[in-house]
Amino acid sequence: xxxNLREQAEQDLAHTLEGAFALPVVLIDPxxxxxxxxxxQVLYDTVxxxxxxxxxxxxxxxxxxxxxxxxxxxxxxxxxxxxxxPITPSRTGDLVxxxxxxxxxxxxxxSIGFIRLYLKKAAQS
Amino acid sequence: MTxxxxxxxxxxxxxxxxxxxxxxxxxxxxxxxxxADTVLDDLRQVQVFFSRGDFSKRAGRNTGSVGHDATYRIxxxxxxxxxxxxxxxxxxxxTPAQLATALANYNEATYEADTSLNELAGIVYQVLMDGxxxxxGQSKGSVSxxxxxxxxxxxxxxxxALVVLTGSLELNLRxxxxxxxxxGTESAEYYDTTIDIDGDDVESTGVIVDNT
Numbered sequence: 001x002x003x004n005l006r007e008q009a010e011q012d013l014a015h016t017l018e019g020a021f022a023l024p025v026v027l028i029d030p031x032x033x034x035x036x037x038x039x040x041q042v043l044y045d046t047v048x049x050x051x052x053x054x055x056x057x058x059x060x061x062x063x064x065x066x067x068x069x070x071x072x073x074x075x076x077x078x079x080x081x082x083x084x085x086p087i088t089p090s091r092t093g094d095l096v097x098x099x100x101x102x103x104x105x106x107x108x109x110x111s112i113g114f115i116r117l118y119l120k121k122a123a124q125s
Numbered sequence: 126m127t128x129x130x131x132x133x134x135x136x137x138x139x140x141x142x143x144x145x146x147x148x149x150x151x152x153x154x155x156x157x158x159x160x161a162d163t164v165l166d167d168l169r170q171v172q173v174f175f176s177r178g179d180f181s182k183r184a185g186r187n188t189g190s191v192g193h194d195a196t197y198r199i200x201x202x203x204x205x206x207x208x209x210x211x212x213x214x215x216x217x218x219x220t221p222a223q224l225a226t227a228l229a230n231y232n233e234a235t236y237e238a239d240t241s242l243n244e245l246a247g248i249v250y251q252v253l254m255d256g257x258x259x260x261x262g263q264s265k266g267s268v269s270x271x272x273x274x275x276x277x278x279x280x281x282x283x284x285x286a287l288v289v290l291t292g293s294l295e296l297n298l299r300x301x302x303x304x305x306x307x308x309g310t311e312s313a314e315y316y317d318t319t320i321d322i323d324g325d326d327v328e329s330t331g332v333i334v335d336n337t
Binding site: 028030031032033034046059060061062080081082097098099101102103104119120121122123124125 | 162205206207208209210211212214215219220221222223224225226228229231232233234235283284285286287288
């Protein structure tokens with residue numbers, strides 16, 4: 001029987017998200033449970049269109065993409081999660097703590113099996 | 126020739142800059158856009174620029190001095206991150222209960238930005254309306270009808286990993302401009318018809334012929 005292409009795409013995430021380009025990611029859920037065995041795609045910059053000028057600008061907004069099947073608990077809209085990512089694109093470097101942007105819901109990808117998290121900087125009070 | 130509204134703008138910038146005390150930074154012109162990192166926390170920005178001038182027409186005022194109702198805009202820009210117990214989140218020995226409490230008590234960046242802008246608007250308002258600044262650094266009597274008629278706040282926007290919030294104050298001043306004319310040549314002869322009494326900078330009567 002032929003492999004379902006969506007199942008195949010989800011299995012491919014092991015390579016595209018969790019393969020050679022992957023970086024370590026630590027999640028802390030709203031109950032304080034830490035998940036420190038995850039890897040995923042971490043992009044530090046995002047390309048957006050400046051509404052004032054219509055031009056394209058690159059902004060400092062980390063985006064983390066994770067394989068849903070690797071998560072014990074899926075971040076939901078409005079939940080307070082901490083996300084630790086490497087300061088630089090290194091598997092062994094120090095991690096820096098961010099929060100999931102409360103103004104943006106974790107983004108889709110459910111039909112293939114990934115989740116995209118938009119991060120905000122966290123400062124000490 | 127420099128008009129009075131330009132001189133007054135420089136004075137407003139100087140007054141706000143003198144009162145900074147590390148709480149904000151003053152910019153004496155209108156920036157098109159600003160990087161969120163450059164206005165983070167106490168780097169919040171105060172931009173001062175001339176916005177509008179109204180000259181009420183009066184008979185016989187084609188030369189000499191005219192009243193000028195000048196409007197300046199004071200634009201405020203703040204940028205904030207979410208603030209909370211980061212030291213707890215970064216502590217590998219923190220318990221789940223401690224982590225949960227720290228996450229639950231984190232203040233959103235939009236709340237921090239809103240609070241910061243409120244504080245900045247209050248500081249700038251008090252500086253501009255301070256009794257010592259009634260003349261905006263100009264000679265006594267040269268500025269009148271100082272008033273801040275409004276403070277407004279815009280919608281917070283996401284700029285990368287930070288939240289940016291802008292607002293503005295309007296400052297109305299009544300000043301007096303001299304119509305000296307402009308021939309395009311610096312050394313051209315012109316008549317300064319300002320009425321002036323030597324040593325009296327309030328009443329100003331008399332005629333000066335300036336051939337320089």
